[in-house]
Amino acid sequence: MDFAAPAFRQFSRRRLLACVGTVAGSAALSACGKDENPRRTESATAASPSVATSASEATGGIAITSPGEQATGVHAGTEIVFTAAANAAPVVTLTDAAGQVVPGAMHPDGKSWLPGQALRYGERYTVVVTGSDPGGVALSATSHFTTMQRPEKVVSFVSFLPDDAVVGVGMPLIFRLSAPIAKAERAAVQRRLLVRTEPAQEGVWTWYSDTEMHWRPREFWQAGTKIDVDVRVGGLSLGDGRYGKRDSTLRCSIGPSLVMTIDDDASPKVMKVVKDRVVVRTIPVSLGRPGMPSSSGTTVVIEKFAKTVFDTMDAPNPANRYRIDIEHAQRTTWGGEFIHAAPWSVADQGKRNVSHGCVNVSAKNAKWLFENTLIGTPLSIKGTGRRLEPGNGWTDWDQPWDEYIKGSAVE
Numbered sequence: 185m186d187f188a189a190p191a192f193r194q195f196s197r198r199r200l201l202a203c204v205g206t207v208a209g210s211a212a213l214s215a216c217g218k219d220e221n222p223r224r225t226e227s228a229t230a231a232s233p234s235v236a237t238s239a240s241e242a243t244g245g246i247a248i249t250s251p252g253e254q255a256t257g258v259h260a261g262t263e264i265v266f267t268a269a270a271n272a273a274p275v276v277t278l279t280d281a282a283g284q285v286v287p288g289a290m291h292p293d294g295k296s297w298l299p300g301q302a303l304r305y306g307e308r309y310t311v312v313v314t315g316s317d318p319g320g321v322a323l324s325a326t327s328h329f330t331t332m333q334r335p336e337k338v339v340s341f342v343s344f345l346p347d348d349a350v351v352g353v354g355m356p357l358i359f360r361l362s363a364p365i366a367k368a369e370r371a372a373v374q375r376r377l378l379v380r381t382e383p384a385q386e387g388v389w390t391w392y393s394d395t396e397m398h399w400r401p402r403e404f405w406q407a408g409t410k411i412d413v414d415v416r417v418g419g420l421s422l423g424d425g426r427y428g429k430r431d432s433t434l435r436c437s438i439g440p441s442l443v444m445t446i447d448d449d450a451s452p453k454v455m456k457v458v459k460d461r462v463v464v465r466t467i468p469v470s471l472g473r474p475g476m477p478s479s480s481g482t483t484v485v486i487e488k489f490a491k492t493v494f495d496t497m498d499a500p501n502p503a504n505r506y507r508i509d510i511e512h513a514q515r516t517t518w519g520g521e522f523i524h525a526a527p528w529s530v531a532d533q534g535k536r537n538v539s540h541g542c543v544n545v546s547a548k549n550a551k552w553l554f555e556n557t558l559i560g561t562p563l564s565i566k567g568t569g570r571r572l573e574p575g576n577g578w579t580d581w582d583q584p585w586d587e588y589i590k591g592s593a594v595e
Contacts, residue, residue, distance in 0.1 A: 245269030246313050251329035258329045260303045260419025261376070261428055263296035264288075264311050272315035272323060281308045292378065302418030302431055305334040331419075338429040339363045339422050341377075341415050349436040353406075353443065354484040355560025356580045357399040357413060357434070364394035369423040370593035373397075376416040376428075381409055390591025392575065400580045400588070404562065407441040407460070439558045444523075446471070446543065448478070448567035452534035455543065457553070467549045468534030470526070471568060472541035479521060479541070481572025482564040482581040485557055487515040496540075512550035516543075516563050517577040523563070525550035 250265040251258045268274040276297040278286040286309070287300040303309065307330065314324045344358035345351065357379070365373055374389050379399055381387070387401040399413075412435055417428030443458045448471055457465040472478040495507045513524040519541075526533075526544035533544060543563075545553065562581060565572075572582050580588065 245272055245317055246274060246315055246323045246325045248311060248313055248325045248327040251311075251327060253327045253329075255327075255329040257332045259421045259427060260305055260331050261417065261421065262303065262329075262331070262419075263291065263298050264313075265296045266313050266325065268313070268315055269317060269323070271318055274313050274315040276311065276313050278309060278311045280304070291375070293375065298416065302416075302420075302428075303331050305331055305419070307331055335425070335427045337363075337424075337426040339365070339417075339426050340429045341417055341432060343413070343415075343432070343434045345434060345436050347433075347435050350439045350558060351436060352484060352558040352560030352562065353404040353438055353441050354482075354562030354578075354581055355405070355438070355558075356578055357411070358578075359397045359415070361395045361397070362429075363422075363426060366394075366423050367593065369421075372420070373417065373422065374593055376420055378414040378416060380412040380414075382411075383409065385409065388589050388592055390580075390588060391593065392591075398578075398580055398591075402585050404441070404443070404581075405438040407438060409438040411436050411438070442557060442561050444553075444557075444561065444563045446563075446565045448480075448537070448565065450567075453537070454534060455545070457556075465549075465552065467545050467553070470529045470533045470535075470539055470544040471537040471565070472521075472570075473538050474569075476539075476541050477537075477569040478539070478543065478565055479517060479519075479570050479572040479576070480566050480568045481579065482562060483516045483572060483577040483579055484563065484581070485514045485516060485523075485559055485561045486518075486577055488554065488557070488559065489513045489515075490554065511547065512554040514554065514557060515577075517572070519573070519576050521577075523550070523553060 246266065246268045248264065248266045251262055264276055264278065266274065266276070276288070278288060278299060280286060286303070288298055289300070290296070291298045308328065309331070310326065310328050312324060312326050314322065316322055340362040342360050342362075344360065359377065370391060377389060377397065377399075379387060381401070383406060385401040385406060387399055389397055389399045392398050413433060415432045415434070418431040420428040422428060441460050444455055445458065446453070446455045446469060453469050453471065455467040455469050456463050457467065489510070490512060492510050492513050493507065494510050496505055511525045513522045515522050521541050521543070523543040523545065525547040526539065527547050529538050529544045530546050532538045533546065538544070572579055574582065
């Protein structure tokens with residue numbers, strides 16, 4: 185059966201950035217790792233901060249290019265961009281008006297030094313970059329700058345997941361934005377959403393829409409993965425006079441490796457539940473009947489309800505109107521496809537398709553599934569008469585990797 189009220193939909197995709205889980209080098213932030221593949225690393229085509237570019241005080245091989253000397257109106261999300269001679273071993277020191285040192289580190293892409301948090305608005309700062317030439321002669325460059333006043337137009341970045349969430353191996357990282365981001369600004373935004381995974385796994389940011397970003401690894405998450413996301417957008421210029429509202433973080437983890445698969449062409453019709461590459465349960469199913477087929481493709485569990493009511497009384501076709509109590513329902517599409525207990529169709533399960541598009545299973549099997557799956561547990565169906573519509577659920581896994589990365593703003 186179908187639940188008629190979709191929660192929300194995401195259908196458009198745009199390009200963004202790819203990252204790798206851990207960082208090489210002691211100076212790097214806890215974020216995406218460096219890699220020579222320009223599509224997979226933040227070092228690829230990242231733009232320098234668009235603040236000041238005037239000359240700074242410099243001697244013998246070190247120069248600060250941004251923010252420039254005496255620059256004003258610098259956005260609070262600025263980065264320190266500089267050049268240094270080979271083997272200069274540069275050290276960046278940023279201090280506020282009171283002389284307090286602002287912590288920070290090199291961005292993982294190696295293109296700039298990134299303060300550990302957004303700078304304060306309307307404050308004067310001093311940055312000094314020091315090093316030495318091959319002969320041991322000290323080198324230094326200094327720039328003084330003042331940040332802008334607090335902006336009126338800000339954009340919030342909100343994670344779908346709460347901290348400490350434990351999710352399935354197909355769960356994408358999802359951030360929703362309170363205002364749309366133009367294409368020209370998206371690569372810069374991606375550089376500031378820093379992902380670290382333990383163990384390291386290749387992954388990519390993609391734009392589901394101009395207000396929603398997803399990150400997924402190339403393959404399903406490894407069981408037990410620890411995930412840290414640092415959202416360094418506080419004070420970052422986002423175009424159209426808007427700035428990131430604040431920095432934030434997300435800490436979550438991946439649960440056991442559990443995947444559900446159904447082949448509608450197989451006989452009997454069953455769901456295979458695979459844990460750590462071993463089939464641990466085979467469940468008779470009944471899928472969508474002719475005229476209302478279930479969607480073929482890969483999606484994930486997006487909501488779970490121990491008890492709910494399916495209400496389609498507003499359906500255009502009177503034959504499809506019903507209101508019924510349902511137990512152990514797991515939503516897989518925004519359009520209304522669920523895995524759920526269907527004691528009325530047990531005689532059909534494994535033999536024929538009689539549902540309104542949902543995956544019908546027995547009460548016993550529905551309860552077992554409900555107790556063993558997580559938000560983000562993948563479901564793959566093939567052989568039905570309807571393809572899964574992109575964005576109808578979290579359909580991140582319903583595209584080959586080479587297609588998925590086209591949603592990145594970084595080539």
